[in-house]
Amino acid sequence: MIPSDATFAGTFPFAPHFTDAPGFRMHYVDEGPHDGEVILCLHGEPTWGYLFRHLIPALSETHRVVVPDHMGFGKSETPADRSYWLQDHIDNLEAFVLALGLTDITLVMHDFGGPVGMGLAARHPDRIAASSRPTDRRHSARRIFSIVSQQMRAYHHGSSGSPARMQTARWSPCCSISASIS
Structure with a gap:
């Protein structure tokens, strides 16, 4: 675990925040106006919130930018008695988002x-920023999710628990999926 006061020669100057909501000490950055629209930045592997260090100042002028470190990454704890499956990380993020009361979230993944x-968006679509697209009465409730993502990888595990194959998915603005198996 990286020490909570580490700033890496001033390149990560954000005040550290912590919550125990997911059952371990989870670090997060929370910058910008608390009444602003929420941008939730989720890092990949093997990175941590430091990945978003240039994005945070630019977006936090007008938005609330929240950047958690996943369990076992960055300044968050690495509990030895916990499992680290995808499902566990989704559970942790859900507990985090609910504890902070985050709504109208734009995900940057x-x-x-x-x-x-x-996984969070599937469980709580009501917490993800959306707008109605009233093309006609039949489609007036259609929700367009605010999701910005770099390439995402979903791993399909075989019976041994190791990745059996990797699927690379790209999400369109309407959340339809195009995928390729490699």
């Missing part, structure tokens, strides 16, 4: 943050 963030 990188790599492994993609499946974690999409």
Whole structure:
């Protein structure tokens, strides 16, 4: 675990925040106006919130930018008695988001943050920023999710628990999926 006061020669100057909501000491950055629209940045593997160090100042002028470190990454704890499956990371993020009362979230996801963030979006679509698209009365409730993502990878595990194959998915603005198996 990286020490909570580490700034890496001033390149990560954000005040550290911690919560025990997911059952371990989880670090996060929380910058910008608390009444602003929420941008939730989810890092991939093997990175941590430091990945978003240039994005945070630019977006936090007008938005609330929240950047958690997943369990076992960055300044968050690495509990030895916990499992680290995708499902566990989704559970942790869900507990985090609920504890902070985050709503109207725009997800910014990188790599492994993609499946974690999409797990949250599937469980709580009402917490993800959306707008109605009233093309006609039949489609007036259609929701367009605010999701920005770099390439996301979803791993399909075989019976041995090791990745059997990798699927690379790209999400369109309407959340349809195009995928390729490698």
